[in-house]
Amino acid sequence: MWCRNCNIETNDTICPVCSETTVEDIPIEIYWCVHCKTPIIQNVTQADKGICPLCGEKIKYLSADLRPVFPEERLLLELLLDKEPNEFIKKSVWASNSRYYIDGKSIPISSKTFQFADTDSLINKIGHHKKNNSYKYFEMYISNFVEANKSRLNCLKTEAFEFVRKMAAKFDEEKIVISFSGGKDSTVTADVVIKAMSNPNLVHIFGNTTLEFPSTVKYAERYRQNHPQAIFLTAKNDEQVFYDVCEDIGPPARMMRWCCSMFKTGPITRVINSLYRNQQILTFYGIRKSESVSRSKYNRVEDAAESVKIQQQTVASPIFFWKDVDIWLYMFSGYFILLRTYSLKNWRII
Ligand SMILES: [Zn+2]
Ligand SMILES: [Zn+2]
Structure with a gap:
């Protein structure tokens, strides 16, 4: 644990010097x-x-x-x-x-x-x-x-692998899902999870928002071919066209952000519901604290219903503390x- 106020390492969640809440990652x-x-x-x-x-x-x-x-x-x-x-x-x-x-x-x-x-x-x-x-x-x-940077890599791997195993131990392996977006973070997350669990058969859900670059869709296809044992599902809104909806109700805005529910979490929820009905599942995804200020307020594991956009899920990020360079x-x-x-x-x- 690290106190950002005093710049010291400690074993406590509260800094023994200044009593501020400490963070898990050492800068x-x-x-x-x-x-x-x-x-x-x-x-x-x-x-x-x-x-x-x-x-x-x-x-x-x-x-x-x-x-x-x-x-x-x-x-x-x-x-x-x-x-x-x-x-x-x-x-x-x-x-x-x-x-x-x-x-x-x-x-x-x-x-x-x-x-x-x-x-x-x-x-x-x-x-x-x-x-x-x-x-x-x-x-x-x-x-x-x-x-x-060999020793840095070893530290990252050891920590992430342990985290995955600890989280996965609470769920049946069939109820574990890898959320795959086709980006570098979700690719690394998928690799870490597969290796940590020594299980190439895990379910992957590729959330195709319909606004993907053609190269992302091609990459997802290549990934699927390179992981023939994985159960690879695509979640996509086939009923609506993003730009038509923009014409109808206006472009997504901060106070009216319809795009994520309609083109991302909605389709993913439908795939999850059809697979698991109301069973609790664990989803590994590649969110990182350093991506943005708003993401830095997330936790590494989220299972409280209000903070998880898709219910009945525990979501966990093995790479939560990783930087770009990692x-x-x-x-x-x-x-x-x-x-x-x-x-x-x-x-x-x-
Ligand atoms: Zn302190
Ligand atoms: Zn040198």
Whole structure:
């Protein structure tokens, strides 16, 4: 437990110093190693803070959270910044909000850059230069990133797996559902749940809101094919068309948010009702505290009827305390199991 007021770790739910309610997750910080050119996730309380686990050199503070910049986005960034196409191809590029980090050097990008961008010319240029773009250096840096953050990954996995097993122990396995949206968070959640329970047969419900990108629907289809043992159901409103409803009753607004019940929770509830009638079920989903201020007020486990939009459910998020960077770390670690035949040492950038 962590007191945000005193910045101290404690075993109590109430801080022994200031009596404020403590939070479960201990904050992290992201550092940068100039030698290994990799971000390093560290706990604010860890003993070896400020030291690179790969090379033993001192590391400097970078950001509170971070995501990788894939080669396609990197090329777009170069064009937006009037750089030579593929100028940063050998650099380790990351981002956090509107800030990019190129080999650890921060570059802010203003919203005006996007506002005044000539999209037709950009599309043209990207088409022209993408053949010279490559994943070679990107994969080297990602491999270093996975290697440098091994202990963070182990902590995340151990904690999440235990959480899943503890929650699942209270339910029959047939009454456990994975809520799948086709995004990265729900993909990681599904993987964590399947591995923690060693059960590839679990029920997945894909909530297709009808407003999905075509690539999301294609990805959900690919996921289904790659998980042939899973029971994969799609919940979708086939009766109404989102834009027709907008014409009829106006677009969704904060005080009249009809979209979620009509196109998301409604269809999911119908699928759940037809499967389970009134039985209590456990749904694992990929909500995270750091997604937004409103989500930070959620609990990791919700079963009180008023806070759960779909009744008869206990909903639980194994990745509730994970940051963006943790999600990417988990996914990349899976990706590099396939590439481990390469020598990691040869990949280290000096
Ligand atoms: Zn305190
Ligand atoms: Zn290092």
